[in-house]
Amino acid sequence: MEQIGYASQPENLNAVFAALADPTRRAILSRLAAGEASVNEIAAPFEISQPAVSKHLKVLERAGLIERDVDKQRRPSRLKAEPMAAAVSWLEKFKQFWSSSFDQLDGLLEELKKAEDVIKPASRAKRLTSKKVM
Numbered sequence: 001m002e003q004i005g006y007a008s009q010p011e012n013l014n015a016v017f018a019a020l021a022d023p024t025r026r027a028i029l030s031r032l033a034a035g036e037a038s039v040n041e042i043a044a045p046f047e048i049s050q051p052a053v054s055k056h057l058k059v060l061e062r063a064g065l066i067e068r069d070v071d072k073q074r075r076p077s078r079l080k081a082e083p084m085a086a087a088v089s090w091l092e093k094f095k096q097f098w099s100s101s102f103d104q105l106d107g108l109l110e111e112l113k114k115a116e117d118v119i120k121p122a123s124r125a126k127r128l129t130s131k132k133v134m
Contacts, residue, residue: 012063012064012083012086013086013087013090015062015063015064016063016064016065016083016084016086016087017087018059018063019059019060019062019063019065020065020087022056022059024046024048024056025056025059025060027045027046028042028053028056028057028060028066029060029065029066029079029084031045032066032077032078032079033079035078036076036077036078037076037077038074038075038076038077039053039054039057039075039077042057042077057077060077061077063083064080064082064083065079065080065083065084066078066079066080067080
């Protein structure tokens with residue numbers, strides 16, 4: 001029995017989302033969006049060790065989100081767009097659902113606001129009337 005939604009997923013989609021789940025890795029990807037950088041350049045703004053940054057880079061590399069080269073003594077990392085595009089494409093399938101749900105919520109909120117506008121004057125008039133009676 002085939003599970004719905006499993007057959008059409010790119011092979012490394014789980015690895016991509018797992019890599020994106022960590023805020024440090026997302027910050028590293030944001031940095032690499034500006035251009036390639038060495039481990040030391042990437043590690044500079046973080047309050048973690050260079051070996052910890054290297055571990056994050058390995059996770060990103062295994063997910064296919066970055067690639068690393070050897071350039072003499074440097075190992076510059078650069079962003080790879082394809083796996084991120086696959087994740088965005090997968091999320092796009094839910095855009096219609098989100099849009100529809102938000103449209104329904106907007107409609108409900110508008111109805112509640114109109115009902116509140118009708119109830120407020122009636123409630124205020126009732127309070128004023130009861131104060132005059134006292």
